[in-house]
Amino acid sequence: MLSTASIPDRRYDLDWIRVGAFFLLILYHVGMFYVPWDWHVKSPHPVEALEPLMMLTNPWRLTLLFLVSGAATRFMADKVPVAKLTGARIGRLAPPLLFAMFVIVPPQSYYQIVEYVTAHPGAPASILDNFWIRYVTASGHWCGPDGCLVTPTWNHMWFVAYLLVYTLALAGLLLLWKRSGVYIQAGAERVLSGPGLILWPIVFLGLIRAWLYPRYGETHALVGDYYVHAVSFSAFLIGFGLAKSEVLRERLIAARWPALSLAVAAYVAWASYAWIYRAENAAPPEALRFAMRFVYATDTWCAIAAILGFGARRLNRGGPALRYLTLGVFPFYLVHQTLIVVAAHHLAKLGLPQALEAAILIVLTFAGCFATYEIVRRVPGVRMLFGLKGQPPAEASRPPAFA
Numbered sequence: 001m002l003s004t005a006s007i008p009d010r011r012y013d014l015d016w017i018r019v020g021a022f023f024l025l026i027l028y029h030v031g032m033f034y035v036p037w038d039w040h041v042k043s044p045h046p047v048e049a050l051e052p053l054m055m056l057t058n059p060w061r062l063t064l065l066f067l068v069s070g071a072a073t074r075f076m077a078d079k080v081p082v083a084k085l086t087g088a089r090i091g092r093l094a095p096p097l098l099f100a101m102f103v104i105v106p107p108q109s110y111y112q113i114v115e116y117v118t119a120h121p122g123a124p125a126s127i128l129d130n131f132w133i134r135y136v137t138a139s140g141h142w143c144g145p146d147g148c149l150v151t152p153t154w155n156h157m158w159f160v161a162y163l164l165v166y167t168l169a170l171a172g173l174l175l176l177w178k179r180s181g182v183y184i185q186a187g188a189e190r191v192l193s194g195p196g197l198i199l200w201p202i203v204f205l206g207l208i209r210a211w212l213y214p215r216y217g218e219t220h221a222l223v224g225d226y227y228v229h230a231v232s233f234s235a236f237l238i239g240f241g242l243a244k245s246e247v248l249r250e251r252l253i254a255a256r257w258p259a260l261s262l263a264v265a266a267y268v269a270w271a272s273y274a275w276i277y278r279a280e281n282a283a284p285p286e287a288l289r290f291a292m293r294f295v296y297a298t299d300t301w302c303a304i305a306a307i308l309g310f311g312a313r314r315l316n317r318g319g320p321a322l323r324y325l326t327l328g329v330f331p332f333y334l335v336h337q338t339l340i341v342v343a344a345h346h347l348a349k350l351g352l353p354q355a356l357e358a359a360i361l362i363v364l365t366f367a368g369c370f371a372t373y374e375i376v377r378r379v380p381g382v383r384m385l386f387g388l389k390g391q392p393p394a395e396a397s398r399p400p401a402f403a
Contacts, residue, residue: 009075011243012318013311015326018068022329024057025065026336026369029156030362033344034354038146040112040155041345045354051278052271059270059300062159064307066232069163070170070239074181077174078244086171092387093164099385100157100334106135108155108341113142115345120144156337158220162229165222166236181240188241189248197251198259198302201238205231205297210290235304242308249312256309259302266299330387331376332369339368 031054032039036046077085110131117123127142134140135151142149154161173180191200212227219225242248252259273292277284284292343364347357376386383389 009079010318011071011075012322013308013315014068014071014243015318015322016315017307017311018065019322019325019329021061021065021068022333024061026332026340026365027362028054028057028061029337029340030344030358030365033340033361034358040108041115041341041348043344043348043354047354048278052275055271055274056267059267059296060303060307063231063235063300064304065159066163066166066235067239067304070166070236070241071243072239073167073170073236074240074243077170077181077240082171082174082178085174086168089164089167089171091384093160093167095384096330096334096387097154097157097160097164100160101152101154102136104334104338105153105155105157106132106151107338109135109142109149109151109153111341111345112149116142116144157334158222159333161222162232163236166233169233170236170240184237184241185243185245188238189245192242192248192251197255198262198305201301201305202294202297204234205300206294208234209297210293213293231300252305252309253313254309256306256313259309260306263299263302263306266295266302269295270299327377327388328370328373331373334386335372336365336369339365343368 031050033041034043034045034047035050035054036048037051037054073085073089076088080088110128113128113131117125117127127140131140138151140149140151142151177183208227208230212230216224216226218228220228242252270292273284273288273295276282340361343361347361350357352360372386376382377388
């Protein structure tokens with residue numbers, strides 16, 4: 001028997017988790033400016049010791065967002081016909097995706113090229129001439145030793161593109177099988193029971209990482225990104241299945257402390273392994289590499305299970321702050337990375353102490369996100385470009401389901 005009777009038509013805990021996950025993502029992208037890993041713009045003084053901290057959310061932050069997005073889709077799918085669900089999600093996701101690709105994202109590519117020209121004195125400055133026209137027409141020839149920058153690009157907006165595709169795929173499933181949500185929930189309740197709540201997702205994610213990741217990696221190019229699709233679409237469907245399940249909610253609450261303990265242990269093991277073998281020529285033994293695929297999977301699922309369990313136990317109240325942030329985080333997501341790239345590039349020229357520079361960068365990014373939201377939410381013609389419904393704030397009552 002399915003257990004949806006005591007679950008309301010909204011899960012405040014999932015709203016809070018979504019807001020928190022997006023805020024962590026903003027901080028993560030600030031960290032990408034400083035960590036030695038490749039990114040659009042880089043600090044002239046990379047901080048290698050930052051790597052273990054960055055790995056704290058690496059395995060689970062986006063998988064968690066796909067999961068809560070699947071849960072949101074379940075609440076909407078149970079209220080409206082498939083055609084209306086499809087239209088609503090296309091209207092919510094497609095305009096911001098296109099607007100970002102041609103307006104919000106281009107500065108990221110521009111400053112990436114600026115830094116390349118600065119770092120390579122032999123590169124002609126003319127490659128920046130008529131940048132936007134060349135960006136949108138895919139006529140720029142921006143190549144270096146590590147490959148070429150292909151435009152237009154979606155950069156961080158890949159998440160929105162994937163979410164749109166997954167929603168359309170689910171809509172097709174609902175069209176063919178109207179009660180698929182009920183059966184996905186029943187299947188999730190049956191599989192995620194007892195030790196299986198922890199064990200089976202780890203086995204599934206570990207096998208995917210051991211089989212698909214070495215072959216395909218992560219490209220965020222949509223086509224051919226098999227590993228990311230296997231993980232992200234599965235998380236989306238799990239979220240769709242657990243959204244209204246009181247059984248799974250109670251199981252996750254009960255398992256929150258064991259899940260947290262396993263997540264911490266797996267993080268320590270994974271971060272230590274990645275730190276020891278961080279050099280390009282430091283190849284770990286193949287058996288160890290294989291084992292760490294499952295350690296990574298343990299970190300992924302146990303962190304998510306702990307977050308869902310603690311959220312279900314503690315984050316059950318709404319209020320004005322949650323209503324504001326639930327609406328605001330999608331515009332935050334659209335603009336945050338461009339704000340970071342532009343601000344970081346110019347801050348790096350001031351020669352400030354790095355801790356002060358990082359603090360200013362974080363403040364500027366969040367201030368820019370809030371300012372953007374406060375402006376665009378008041379303009380009906382612009383709201384849809386930032387994933388907001390068309391009515392001005394005074395007419396808005398309840399926030400729409402999270403993305």
